[in-house]
Amino acid sequence: MSIDTDTAARVAKLARIKVEPEALPALAQEFNTILGFIEQLNEVDVEGVEPMTSVEPMRLKRREDVVTEGGQQDKILANAPDAREGFFAVPKVVE
Amino acid sequence: MTDLNTLKIAEARDALRKGEVTSVELTEACLKAIEGAKALNAFVHDTPEIAMEQARAADARNAPDAPSLNGIPLGIKDLFCTKGVPSQAASFILNGFKPEYESTVTQNLFDAGAVMLGKLNMDEFAMGSSNETSTYGNAVNPWRRGNDDTALTPGGSSGGSASAVAADLCLGATGTDTGGSIRQPAAFVGITGIKPTYGRCSRWGIIAFASSLDQAGPMAKDVRDTAIMLNAMCSHDPKDSTSADIPVPDFEAALTGDIRGKTIGIPREYRMDGMPEEIDALWTRGKEMLRDAGAKIVDISLPHTKYALPAYYVIAPAEASSNLARYDGVRYGHRARLAQGDGITEMYEKTRAEGFGKEVQRRVMVGTYVLSAGFYDAYYNRARRVRTLIKKDFEDAFAQGVDAILTPATPSAAFGLGEMAEADPVQMYLNDVFTVTVNLAGLPGIAVPTGIDRQGLPLGLQLIGRPYEEGDLLNTAYALETAAGFVAKPAKWW
Numbered sequence: 001m002s003i004d005t006d007t008a009a010r011v012a013k014l015a016r017i018k019v020e021p022e023a024l025p026a027l028a029q030e031f032n033t034i035l036g037f038i039e040q041l042n043e044v045d046v047e048g049v050e051p052m053t054s055v056e057p058m059r060l061k062r063r064e065d066v067v068t069e070g071g072q073q074d075k076i077l078a079n080a081p082d083a084r085e086g087f088f089a090v091p092k093v094v095e
Numbered sequence: 096m097t098d099l100n101t102l103k104i105a106e107a108r109d110a111l112r113k114g115e116v117t118s119v120e121l122t123e124a125c126l127k128a129i130e131g132a133k134a135l136n137a138f139v140h141d142t143p144e145i146a147m148e149q150a151r152a153a154d155a156r157n158a159p160d161a162p163s164l165n166g167i168p169l170g171i172k173d174l175f176c177t178k179g180v181p182s183q184a185a186s187f188i189l190n191g192f193k194p195e196y197e198s199t200v201t202q203n204l205f206d207a208g209a210v211m212l213g214k215l216n217m218d219e220f221a222m223g224s225s226n227e228t229s230t231y232g233n234a235v236n237p238w239r240r241g242n243d244d245t246a247l248t249p250g251g252s253s254g255g256s257a258s259a260v261a262a263d264l265c266l267g268a269t270g271t272d273t274g275g276s277i278r279q280p281a282a283f284v285g286i287t288g289i290k291p292t293y294g295r296c297s298r299w300g301i302i303a304f305a306s307s308l309d310q311a312g313p314m315a316k317d318v319r320d321t322a323i324m325l326n327a328m329c330s331h332d333p334k335d336s337t338s339a340d341i342p343v344p345d346f347e348a349a350l351t352g353d354i355r356g357k358t359i360g361i362p363r364e365y366r367m368d369g370m371p372e373e374i375d376a377l378w379t380r381g382k383e384m385l386r387d388a389g390a391k392i393v394d395i396s397l398p399h400t401k402y403a404l405p406a407y408y409v410i411a412p413a414e415a416s417s418n419l420a421r422y423d424g425v426r427y428g429h430r431a432r433l434a435q436g437d438g439i440t441e442m443y444e445k446t447r448a449e450g451f452g453k454e455v456q457r458r459v460m461v462g463t464y465v466l467s468a469g470f471y472d473a474y475y476n477r478a479r480r481v482r483t484l485i486k487k488d489f490e491d492a493f494a495q496g497v498d499a500i501l502t503p504a505t506p507s508a509a510f511g512l513g514e515m516a517e518a519d520p521v522q523m524y525l526n527d528v529f530t531v532t533v534n535l536a537g538l539p540g541i542a543v544p545t546g547i548d549r550q551g552l553p554l555g556l557q558l559i560g561r562p563y564e565e566g567d568l569l570n571t572a573y574a575l576e577t578a579a580g581f582v583a584k585p586a587k588w589w
Binding site: 079 | 420
């Protein structure tokens with residue numbers, strides 16, 4: 001499996017990271033190095049082996065579906081790059 | 096009296112209880128040491144006002160039954176959210192972020208009376224093995240190769256924690272370990288660091304890297320100090336659904352030094368091609384020390400060891416790509432300046448390109464790729480199957496009666512900052528070859544300094560224990576520490 005610059009561009013897009021076109025060949029090369037390393041996993045016989053979901057056998061706890069620590073609008077917005085009138089502000093999303 | 100900042104936690108605790116020293120004096124000594132150690136770049140956000148206030152409060156409540164860490168000055172890795180104090184995982188994307196809440200682990204430490212001196216340098220989002228991916232610049236190892244003044248890495252990702260403890264800037268520090276980030280830096284600077292069993296320490300308020308692997312743990316000057324800190328850090332926490340709901344025993348009380356009758360496994364797959372002779376010799380000496388202390392040494396096999404790093408470099412980036420999706424320039428941290436006509440997608444893409452460093456971008460994109468349609472089964476599910484087999488290797492060894500497993504902690508001593516700059520990313524990943532299996536299996540692992548190499552640098556060994564048997568593991572580490580008698584300190588140049 002070899003990654004070309006088109007695939008690298010597609011992955012960057014999916015990850016929402018802007019990559020300049022001139023940086024794509026080097027990025028594709030790095031992906032190939034890392035994926036080449038990962039390919040070793042194909043040597044392992046995993047027939048009938050369950051994919052691990054939890055490293056210790058435990059059932060995740062559930063809590064009551066109720067508000068626990070609500071009413072903290074000021075704190076929630078305190079670190080926002082742009083907050084106005086009690087909302088997070090972003091560029092126009094819907095035309 | 097010796098400089099107070101050079102005390103161990105147990106020594107300081109005893110002196111505080113007897114009234115021979117105050118927390119204010121201890122804290123001032125550490126703050127002075129930090130002031131004089133800017134060259135190490137270990138502390139990146141100093142909090143002297145908080146420290147002095149906590150120290151005065153600790154002195155006011157001092158009593159023979161004061162909590163276990165009452166008045167003890169500690170450093171906190173930048174990955175922990177600390178209320179009102181910058182907490183940015185050494186990333187530019189969290190520039191200016193001051194949490195409105197406290198992580199469970201730091202709250203537990205404060206409840207035990209600890210004093211916070213400041214936040215410690217690390218690799219960005221804990222992704223790295225040399226502290227070279229930090230937005231704050233490299234942390235520097237206080238150790239040097241003899242008279243050679245080449246700056247060495249303190250390891251990573253908890254490089255600032257390692258450097259600060261080794262240089263006596265604090266009595267102990269918090270670290271986190273996703274693939275070796277407590278144990279490798281501890282070994283590189285000649286201190287002790289334990290990653291407890293997955294679920295022992297709450298992950299709540301610790302900035303997430305790979306949630307199924309991340310665990311917090313202490314880094315300190317000896318085994319006893321790590322035991323004391325670990326006791327305070329562990330708790331069951333309803334705010335972390337993977338937090339283990341089992342009692343936390345008294346780890347310090349487990350330190351008897353008696354390991355007679357214990358069985359120590361030596362995994363043959365950890366003898367790597369091209370392993371430096373000194374590491375091999377250290378491992379052999381470690382075996383002999385444990386045998387002389389009365390343990391039984393047996394050869395064991397962990398057949399899937401070779402596949403741990405490749406599995407890790409699927410699972411960790413996959414989880415990271417998901418966890419780091421939250422950094423979008425909307426709710427906290429950095430937002431890119433937008434051009435005329437830029438919409439929300441451009442805002443995300445520019446913010447993440449400016450905010451994430453190269454290694455973080457690389458891992459987020461690798462994670463995105465292995466989770467993408469058509470590759471999910473081939474990469475991600477296969478890696479999770481291999482992870483099941485890696486864990487089974489350990490279960491089989493423990494089922495044969497093995498109590499702990501002895502391995503080298505790192506494949507080399509600390510290397511020079513910048514030395515790996517030209518290497519491909521996989522070369523850097525190999526640093527975690529002995530530690531990463533432990534995260535994949537969720538087991539406790541501890542690095543103990545056991546020797547000095549020809550260049551005068553510390554080397555460590557790793558002990559791996561059964562799940563939730565940190566007390567027994569710490570006791571075996573204590574026996575190894577006693578036999579090794581490692582007391583060397585870096586010569587002060589900073």
